[in-house]
Amino acid sequence: MTAHDPSLARPNAPVTTYRYDAFDAAFVRERVAEFREQVRRRLEGKLTEDEFRPFRLMNGLYLQLHAYMLRVAIPYGTLTALQMRRLADIADKYDRGYGHFTTRQNLQYNWPKLVDTPDILEALAEVEMHAIQTSGNCIRNVTADHFSGVAPDEIEDPRPTAEFLRQWSSAHPEFSFLPRKFKIAVTGAAQDRAAIMVHDIGLAIVKNDAGEIGYKVVVGGGLGRSPFIGKVIRDFAPRADLLAYLEAIMRVYNRFGRRDNKYKARIKILVHEKGIDEVRAAVEAEFAAMDRSVFAYDPAEFDRIAAFFAPPPYETLPADSQKLRAARVEHPAFGNFVEVNVAPHKIPGYAVVTVSLKPIGGIPGDATSAQMRALAEASERFGFGELRVSHEQNIILPHVKQDDLFDLWKLLDAAGLATANAGLVSDIISCPGLDYCSLATARSIPIAQAISKRFSDLSRQRRIGKLGIKISGCINACGHHHVGAIGILGLEKKGQESYQITLGGDPTFSASIGEILGPGVTAEQAPDVIEHLVDFYLAERHEGETFIETWRRIGHARFKDVLRREGEDGADI
Amino acid sequence: MPALKHPQILLASNLTDGEVVFLGPSGWERDHVKARVAHDKDEAAALEAFGKAEIAANRVVDVYLADVAVGADGVPAPLHYREKMRVKGPSVRLDLGKQAAGGA
Numbered sequence: 297m298t299a300h301d302p303s304l305a306r307p308n309a310p311v312t313t314y315r316y317d318a319f320d321a322a323f324v325r326e327r328v329a330e331f332r333e334q335v336r337r338r339l340e341g342k343l344t345e346d347e348f349r350p351f352r353l354m355n356g357l358y359l360q361l362h363a364y365m366l367r368v369a370i371p372y373g374t375l376t377a378l379q380m381r382r383l384a385d386i387a388d389k390y391d392r393g394y395g396h397f398t399t400r401q402n403l404q405y406n407w408p409k410l411v412d413t414p415d416i417l418e419a420l421a422e423v424e425m426h427a428i429q430t431s432g433n434c435i436r437n438v439t440a441d442h443f444s445g446v447a448p449d450e451i452e453d454p455r456p457t458a459e460f461l462r463q464w465s466s467a468h469p470e471f472s473f474l475p476r477k478f479k480i481a482v483t484g485a486a487q488d489r490a491a492i493m494v495h496d497i498g499l500a501i502v503k504n505d506a507g508e509i510g511y512k513v514v515v516g517g518g519l520g521r522s523p524f525i526g527k528v529i530r531d532f533a534p535r536a537d538l539l540a541y542l543e544a545i546m547r548v549y550n551r552f553g554r555r556d557n558k559y560k561a562r563i564k565i566l567v568h569e570k571g572i573d574e575v576r577a578a579v580e581a582e583f584a585a586m587d588r589s590v591f592a593y594d595p596a597e598f599d600r601i602a603a604f605f606a607p608p609p610y611e612t613l614p615a616d617s618q619k620l621r622a623a624r625v626e627h628p629a630f631g632n633f634v635e636v637n638v639a640p641h642k643i644p645g646y647a648v649v650t651v652s653l654k655p656i657g658g659i660p661g662d663a664t665s666a667q668m669r670a671l672a673e674a675s676e677r678f679g680f681g682e683l684r685v686s687h688e689q690n691i692i693l694p695h696v697k698q699d700d701l702f703d704l705w706k707l708l709d710a711a712g713l714a715t716a717n718a719g720l721v722s723d724i725i726s727c728p729g730l731d732y733c734s735l736a737t738a739r740s741i742p743i744a745q746a747i748s749k750r751f752s753d754l755s756r757q758r759r760i761g762k763l764g765i766k767i768s769g770c771i772n773a774c775g776h777h778h779v780g781a782i783g784i785l786g787l788e789k790k791g792q793e794s795y796q797i798t799l800g801g802d803p804t805f806s807a808s809i810g811e812i813l814g815p816g817v818t819a820e821q822a823p824d825v826i827e828h829l830v831d832f833y834l835a836e837r838h839e840g841e842t843f844i845e846t847w848r849r850i851g852h853a854r855f856k857d858v859l860r861r862e863g864e865d866g867a868d869i
Numbered sequence: 870m871p872a873l874k875h876p877q878i879l880l881a882s883n884l885t886d887g888e889v890v891f892l893g894p895s896g897w898e899r900d901h902v903k904a905r906v907a908h909d910k911d912e913a914a915a916l917e918a919f920g921k922a923e924i925a926a927n928r929v930v931d932v933y934l935a936d937v938a939v940g941a942d943g944v945p946a947p948l949h950y951r952e953k954m955r956v957k958g959p960s961v962r963l964d965l966g967k968q969a970a971g972g973a
Contacts, residue, residue: 338884338927339884339885339927341926341927344924344925344927345884345924345927345930359882359887359930359931361889361951361954361955362887362888362889362955362958362959362965362966363886363887364886364887392965407965409885409886409887410884410885410886410887411885411886659961659962730950730951730954731954731959731960731961731962732959739954739960739961741959741961742960742961745961791948791949791950792950793950
């Protein structure tokens with residue numbers, strides 16, 4: 297038996313996702329057994345909380361405001377119907393019948409008992425899932441474009457690269473105790489849907505003049521209390537150099553990253569303080585000096601991984617479906633869903649469907665176990681049993697025949713999953729905030745719900761067009777508020793929840809950090825303020841302009857002015 | 870006996886299930902209504918000392934004092950919105966947490 301023996305892969309998996317081999321399965325099983333023993337010792341009093349905390353965090357288990365929270369890794373957001381069903385079963389058996397999909401493409405359970413967590417991890421391991429490296433100062437779950445492999449603008453599917461990096465970074469002995477957590481994102485398309493510019497390392501798959509595939513490497517992006525847009529450290533790193541080059545970056549960060557202050561310990565601070573040129577020189581020097589033989593690129597191994605992400609057996613279909621065309625005319629609600637939630641697919645006759653986890657007035661990212669099972673069924677009936685979690689906290693069905701869209705919509709509608717608002721003003725990213733999170737300084741979900749209700753008219757939302765609102769319940773910025781076209785940050789001000797609003801954030805290749813609008817507003821004021829901003833945008837926009845484009849054209853001051861007039865010289869905003 | 874600015878109660882998380890618990894007259898309670906109230910610094914110190922011993926005994930984690938107002942009925946009500954949330958449960962899911970069981 298070798299470490300990567302294809303004959304040992306599970307037989308019932310769809311062909312489009314990575315499959316554990318015996319090495320992977322044994323590794324995860326050993327970790328579960330190890331954690332079971334650690335929990336037993338903790339419950340017997342043989343480990344103190346201080347001794348136990350690093351062990352539980354290494355297995356994704358936090359202690360939150362009301363209960364424990366378990367964060368489950370969904371590598372690059374890809375999961376199978378079998379896995380989604382298992383997530384639903386765990387939610388029913390060990391939690392409260394729901395789960396929360398996060399901006400890191402993970403899933404969080406909010407109510408597990410400590411005593412049950414080894415059983416939960418075992419249930420996850422049975423379907424090739426785990427919670428390893430979803431916490432701690434290590435390389436976290438590698439994220440990727442949720443349209444990977446199906447986007448028409450794609451240079452190359454980023455998932456094989458992401459899986460390559462997952463295997464490299466999992467339990468990496470040198471990088472298990474970094475100065476702080478470390479996040480890597482990969483995109484392979486012309487449009488960045490993975491927010492690579494605001495990650496510790498962002499990778500964009502590119503093709504050079506010679507037609508070779510490689511990577512543009514960006515470092516030092518990140519949000520939190522000191523938001524930074526990443527800087528290009530290499531315009532082109534050949535695939536053969538990727539692991540060694542990333543190893544060199546990590547070594548430089550591990551050696552020179554600050555450990556005296558946790559808020560200054562991220563690589564973004566190193567890049568900011570030293571400058572990208574000095575960091576680049578250090579990385580290149582490390583890269584030149586290091587023994588690269590241990591990271592020697594094995595094309596066969598990359599190809600082996602890539603083979604798991606082979607396209608499913610698509611049918612040969614006409615580019616446009618007559619059946620779809622007719623159903624859109626006959627059922628306007630379905631037509632709206634197609635207009636908003638369905639994206640083009642690189643294969644004729646297919647479509648990519650975004651299933652919104654943002655029902656009007658709902659909790660962004662939450663899905664009940666029944667909805668998870670409905671999604672699993674939808675993927676099996678209409679999408680080769682594959683699903684994706686997007687960093688926008690939605691679920692993607694990446695391979696749906698246009699002919700099947702109407703039947704899919706009916707299934708989703710029956711499950712409360714057919715809200716036609718993908719990318720619109722009510723498709724709000726929100727962290728759990730003070731409703732769940734012990735770090736939060738204010739609630740974020742109720743603000744999202746109030747704004748969603750304010751803009752409940754979906755036809756009005758379509759008139760407004762694409763507009764990203766992102767809400768964080770504290771400065772750690774899990775809700776990505778810095779890169780929201782409209783960002784909302786919950787803070788405490790004189791013992792009350794207060795919400796600071798930013799405008800002009802952008803998470804794509806043209807990334808920008810939002811600018812603060814003015815003094816914070818109350819929770820009650822927030823929907824009014826957002827509505828005023830949207831109305832001002834509608835009055836000022838040119839034909840076809842998005843909110844961010846209008847904001848960039850006319851400037852921050854004009855948006856600020858309109859609210860200053862509304863709020864008595866800015867006193868109330 | 871040094872006075873406190875506000876009376877205080879002791880909160881913690883139960884070790885096995887993580888649920889919020891409050892130190893009552895004879896041990897940890899799941900309902901804050903039964904929380905023992907410290908009215909001066911000595912009483913607060915005693916609560917804290919008991920909490921530290923309970924941490925050492927591996928019964929609870931994350932112990933801390935929180936300011937409260939004591940109503941005419943003697944029931945302590947947290948002053949800060951964070952602890953107001955903890956005695957009930959998520960404000961966005963009234964079917965979850967202590968409020969679901971009528972405990973808040």
